[in-house]
Amino acid sequence: MTDVVVPRAEDFDEIAGLLGLAFHETLDPELLAVERAVFEPERCLLVRDGTTAVAHAGAFSRDLAVPGGSVPAAHVTMVSVVPTHRRRGLLSGLMRRQLREIHDAGREPVAVLWASEGRIYPRFGYGLAAQGLTFRCATTELRLPEPGSAPGTLRLDRPAVHQAELARLYDRVRAGRPGWSSRDEHWWGYVLADVRSRRNGATERRVLLHEGPDGLDGYALYRTTDDWDADGPRGEVRVDEVVTADAGAYLALWRLLLSVDLTRRLSYRGAVDEPLLRLVNEPRRLGGRLTDTLWVRVVDVPAALAARRYATELDVVVEVTDELLPENTGRWRLAGGPAGATCTATTEPAGLACDVRCLGELYLGGTGLGALAAAGRVRELRPGTLAAAGPAFGWHRAPAAMDVF
Structure with missing residues (x-):
């Protein structure tokens, strides 16, 4: 029987052992002392099978620079499942619960992570937002x-x-x-x-x-x-x-x-x-x-889109789908530019349609709206919307990632 618990600070060594097993690393006391200093047990979810730790997901509380500003972002980390408990839905359960908790807390409009394998996180709405x-x-x-x-x-x-x-x-x-x-x-x-x-x-x-x-x-x-x-x-x-x-x-x-x-x-x-x-x-x-490098998950669509700036003026209605956080599903009117932006729910006809993963890819300004449309992942519902809105989502510097976390 598996149970999900919020670990305590004293559970760190056990979690480190789980991660070392999953990522094929030998535990080093000197390194563990450094990592323990940034560990946030209250932001972690630990799965036990009886008394044995078998899966884990955590997050760090940090801010993320975005075009024209900075936002609180859940820095998702320490995600793993031991080999004996793979293919049981433990990872999916942890990621879904984590996203729900981040959303409901209302503090961080986005989550961000580094992916050990790129195929894992798109199914949870994460989009590749930065490359290096x-x-x-x-x-x-x-x-x-x-x-x-x-x-x-x-x-x-x-x-x-x-x-x-x-x-x-x-x-x-x-x-x-x-x-x-x-x-x-x-x-x-x-x-x-x-x-x-x-x-x-x-x-x-x-x-x-x-x-x-x-x-x-x-x-x-x-x-x-x-x-x-x-x-x-x-x-x-x-x-x-x-x-x-x-x-x-x-x-x-x-x-x-x-x-x-x-x-x-x-x-x-x-x-x-x-x-x-x-x-x-x-x-x-x-x-x-x-x-x-960085994968971004938009957790709160209106808060996230209003928190960044845009390279040119835009006024567009986007129809968004989000299977895991249905509060994000709907039509959102995004209006703004270099000085600021607003994003509000609307019943107006949409000019573009996409899933929440696409918003994550666009969020840091490193992915072109036209490229996503060419891949069939953004649909233009009103002719001319792509050409009008595309430049706004870019930025004068490409996004970059300094820390691996």
Whole structure:
């Protein structure tokens, strides 16, 4: 007999064991101590078979940057079922209950997650809202432009020493980057924790700081590896994140990262509109591979659509279907633009029709309305609506994902 319970803080180690089994990971006490600091037991659902934990789903309480603003978002995480209890509907039951609880709480209009497999979450209304580029490249043939007349100052240090400075810069930049999640003190501790088991043969993490006339305006977190062959050194620079407030700092950081002594390779997960693609002399050499990052589930249609801004003025009625949260099913009039928006129920004829998953894909501005229509997933009910409304859902920067949670 299986029972769903809200776990206690002291259940963390048991849940970690369940997750380690499901994701084929060996438990590391040092890593568990870091993860325990951000664990929110009151936001978790645990399934027990007798006294044994067999399935789990949780969430973190964080804000998500969206076009023109920021919204509270349930950061869904730690979702797994042990191998002995698969195909019994446990995952479906957890996801359905979690969505209902998020909706009924009325605080978070959207939920967001990283998917271990992309086929799992669309059936629960999650849409692929952001993609990224994974760069794995040889650096010997890559060249960048020369810096300008005021390149600023670079220096290296240990990240934890500069946590407060990094946090201020991150918050400043996050305001304009849809897809970036908020980081409180606990999350900064998690991000900067340098757990040995996660180094994978690399050095401890370092922070490269760029200081301009007004102080810190860029940083990069990275590691390096020591590797040699018969031809000499072939170490790798593993870049975790790059955050900059202006183009000069970005260029200066990357000039160093691509030319670290005794290294010949670099890896980095960046955005689909990563400026590095426009700076290097041969972008093909970056070896960018497209991957999925953030999946968004619109939990409260009117609240979510009114919370973001739109690139151009629009006034459109959308007919939405949502099998799991019927409160979202209906016709919604979305009106607004760069200054703000409203979304209200209406009986007016609809110009577009789609399911709630499509709204998730559109939400961060990274998916084109026309692309969804071309795939047959958005229907144009009134001629001309696609062309009129399509540009509004875009944004001047592609959504990006900084944290894996």
